[in-house]
Amino acid sequence: MRKVMTGNYASAYGAKAARAEVIAAYPITPQTSIVEKLAEFVSTGELRAKFVPVESEHSAMAACVSASILGARTYTATSSHGLALMHEVLMWASGARLPVVMTNVSRAMAPPWSVWVDHMDSVAERDTGWMQFFCESNQEVLDTIVMAYKVCESRGIMLPAMIIEDAFILSHTSEPVDVPDQDSVDSFLPGYDPEVKLEVGKPMGFGSLVRPDQYMEFRYKSMLAMREARNRILSVDKEFKQAFGRSYGGLLDEYMCDDAEVALVAAGSVAGTARTVVDRLRAKGMRVGLARIRAFRPFPFEEFRSLAGRVEGMAVLDRSYTHGAAGAFFTEILGALYDVPKRPAMKNYIAGLGGRDITPNVIETIFDDMFVRCKRGSDLQPEWMDVVGLPRRRS
Amino acid sequence: MSRSYEDIPLTPISDTPSTVNMTGLWRVFMPIVDLDKCKKCTLCWKFCPDAAIELVDGKPKIDLGYCKGCGICANECPAECITMVKEEGE
Amino acid sequence: MHSLIEVRFHGRGGQGVVVASEVLANAAFKMGFEVASFPFFGVERRGAPVTAFARIDTSPIRIRSSIYEPDYVVVLDSSLLKGVDVLEGLKRSGTVFINYPDGKCLPTLPGDFTYFTLDATSIAAAHGIGSKVAPIVNTAMMGGFSRICDEVSLEAMVESILEKAPVKKEENAAAAREAYERTREVST
Numbered sequence: 001m002r003k004v005m006t007g008n009y010a011s012a013y014g015a016k017a018a019r020a021e022v023i024a025a026y027p028i029t030p031q032t033s034i035v036e037k038l039a040e041f042v043s044t045g046e047l048r049a050k051f052v053p054v055e056s057e058h059s060a061m062a063a064c065v066s067a068s069i070l071g072a073r074t075y076t077a078t079s080s081h082g083l084a085l086m087h088e089v090l091m092w093a094s095g096a097r098l099p100v101v102m103t104n105v106s107r108a109m110a111p112p113w114s115v116w117v118d119h120m121d122s123v124a125e126r127d128t129g130w131m132q133f134f135c136e137s138n139q140e141v142l143d144t145i146v147m148a149y150k151v152c153e154s155r156g157i158m159l160p161a162m163i164i165e166d167a168f169i170l171s172h173t174s175e176p177v178d179v180p181d182q183d184s185v186d187s188f189l190p191g192y193d194p195e196v197k198l199e200v201g202k203p204m205g206f207g208s209l210v211r212p213d214q215y216m217e218f219r220y221k222s223m224l225a226m227r228e229a230r231n232r233i234l235s236v237d238k239e240f241k242q243a244f245g246r247s248y249g250g251l252l253d254e255y256m257c258d259d260a261e262v263a264l265v266a267a268g269s270v271a272g273t274a275r276t277v278v279d280r281l282r283a284k285g286m287r288v289g290l291a292r293i294r295a296f297r298p299f300p301f302e303e304f305r306s307l308a309g310r311v312e313g314m315a316v317l318d319r320s321y322t323h324g325a326a327g328a329f330f331t332e333i334l335g336a337l338y339d340v341p342k343r344p345a346m347k348n349y350i351a352g353l354g355g356r357d358i359t360p361n362v363i364e365t366i367f368d369d370m371f372v373r374c375k376r377g378s379d380l381q382p383e384w385m386d387v388v389g390l391p392r393r394r395s
Numbered sequence: 396m397s398r399s400y401e402d403i404p405l406t407p408i409s410d411t412p413s414t415v416n417m418t419g420l421w422r423v424f425m426p427i428v429d430l431d432k433c434k435k436c437t438l439c440w441k442f443c444p445d446a447a448i449e450l451v452d453g454k455p456k457i458d459l460g461y462c463k464g465c466g467i468c469a470n471e472c473p474a475e476c477i478t479m480v481k482e483e484g485e
Numbered sequence: 486m487h488s489l490i491e492v493r494f495h496g497r498g499g500q501g502v503v504v505a506s507e508v509l510a511n512a513a514f515k516m517g518f519e520v521a522s523f524p525f526f527g528v529e530r531r532g533a534p535v536t537a538f539a540r541i542d543t544s545p546i547r548i549r550s551s552i553y554e555p556d557y558v559v560v561l562d563s564s565l566l567k568g569v570d571v572l573e574g575l576k577r578s579g580t581v582f583i584n585y586p587d588g589k590c591l592p593t594l595p596g597d598f599t600y601f602t603l604d605a606t607s608i609a610a611a612h613g614i615g616s617k618v619a620p621i622v623n624t625a626m627m628g629g630f631s632r633i634c635d636e637v638s639l640e641a642m643v644e645s646i647l648e649k650a651p652v653k654k655e656e657n658a659a660a661a662r663e664a665y666e667r668t669r670e671v672s673t
Binding site: 096097158196202203205207208210213217221225 | 407
Binding site: 172273276 | 514
């Protein structure tokens with residue numbers, strides 16, 4: 001049934017649709033209403049789950065890890081500093097190969113204090129061994145939670161996933177969302193049934209010490225699983241389309257890229273605004289497209305190499321910054337394109353940090369600049385958009 | 396012996412308790428208790444980091460299977476009834 | 486209608502500004518439109534100026550940036566006129582709807598826009614919504630707004646209010662109905 005709801009409620013409805021069995025979470029702006037809604041679902045009996053109120057995000061993830069070892073489908077949600085506090089236990093979840101699913105309401109890191117969107121918190125956790133899915137709409141948030149469990153719990157994969165929902169722009173925006181009926185979700189997503197789990201009366205130690213002669217083999221297995229997740233994400237996306245009629249383009253969601261001269265690469269909610277700009281510029285005869293990073297982990301390596309062969313210029317918009325280097329999306333895409341036969345002109349644009357609005361005008365300015373780059377060649381120095389004090393660029 | 400990545404589980408799982416490790420083999424000095432001097436204060440029992448001391452009638456009985464010979468019991472004992480004696484190979 | 490209607494709400498923390506934007510979006514959705522409503526969240530405090538927004542369109546809304554040139558401005562508390570430029574960016578053909586006491590002349594406002602007023606404070610108080618010193622005026626204002634905005638009927642608005650009001654659902658619906666009757670266009 002389609003109803004108007006916030007991104008946070010879409011997250012809660014996603015966890016409910018997936019029949020999460022253990023939910024452990026600690027509230028933080030702007031994630032709080034996810035936890036409140038799930039607590040309500042549990043208290044009214046709409047969702048049969050154990051809700052564990054904890055005293056910190058570190059404990060929230062620790063509780064999810066423990067419950068997951070026991071064979072329960074687990075869910076949590078956090079944001080920014082809460083995610084940073086979880087860092088140690090994120091590694092634990094992935095290393096112990098536990099398919100925990102979490103919403104991270106992506107918010108800027110302090111200081112300066114900010115409760116608004118950027119992707120620094122999520123990008124800073126890219127190396128924890130979690131899959132990372134950036135969402136564009138509230139519908140995608142709900143659907144991706146359901147899909148993520150199916151990917152994560154696959155026998156060959158067994159890895160956790162982070163669903164990234166932009167602070168306020170999705171978390172507190174109300175828009176129509178189709179809540180799939182429970183029977184359809186149940187037949188799409190069977191219950192969680194791990195091969196090995198901890199049982200009462202059968203004590204075991206999980207993630208125990210291994211010596212240097214064996215550690216790399218475990219890491220190698222995780223690498224294989226993440227590599228296999230690429231295929232699984234694509235097949236689950238197809239299955240989801242068959243069951244629910246919606247698809248999100250796998251790892252890299254392309255919009256009008258086939259004949260594009262310039263493609264904008266971006267992730268999260270800004271992709272929506274970018275689509276409207278692409279439409280407007282297309283109407284003026286400009287061949288532009290959007291390539292939306294949906295999965296940052298696993299990285300859409302092959303997809304970017306394919307895109308590179310079709311476009312003259314690639315403008316990469318990062319909503320975070322890796323100081324001392326450049327935007328994380330940008331450096332990774334550069335790496336993926338090192339040996340392709342035809343490399344497009346590349347440039348990195350840093351925009352929208354700490355909730356700064358990325359207006360259609362900012363995106364149009366990027367496209368205009370990139371058309372110039374196509375003639376002059378790549379510029380590897382990231383450009384910070386819309387910074388007060390820098391010369392103002394207008395399209 | 397290290398195993399192929401294909402032959403190991405997803406994450407290291409141990410189904411044997413750590414009590415199989417007879418840490419008493421690590422010992423160089425062995426605690427000897429003079430039970431006549433013991434005042435039953437139980438400090439040795441409280442401080443033993445390996446829980447290798449059992450109290451029998453309030454007095455310590457040391458489990459040499461796990462006692463690593465750290466000497467904390469001897470150090471803590473106010474009655475000085477525990478002495479650490481060098482073990483010799485047999 | 487034009488393809489896209491954009492509305493900006495001004496009020497104070499505690500007056501239900503954000504919920505007003507959600508009530509409107511939900512009502513327009515019931516009328517068959519695509520909708521999006523969103524707050525500009527500062528650090529929320531009772532009494533502090535709060536802004537919220539709504540978009541109503543015939544096709545799916547994909548734009549995620551803020552609203553800078555609204556078609557409508559809804560002011561839940563006229564005391565804001567002193568400190569906040571509620572007309573900022575309002576389209577030339579734009580409409581302003583202000584919670585303002587009956588029978589009082591509006592302060593000097595530019596004549597380029599269309600103005601409607603409603604004494605939502607006394608309606609909310611009469612229906613016992615909120616407290617005497619802090620009546621919650623959002624549902625009355627939305628009842629009034631359904632008179633101004635052709636795309637949203639009073640019935641859809643009332644239905645939306647019944648869904649969204651956490652308490653006193655019938656009182657809120659009654660306030661909206663009364664507000665619909667008492668909303669008037671005024672000249673400056």
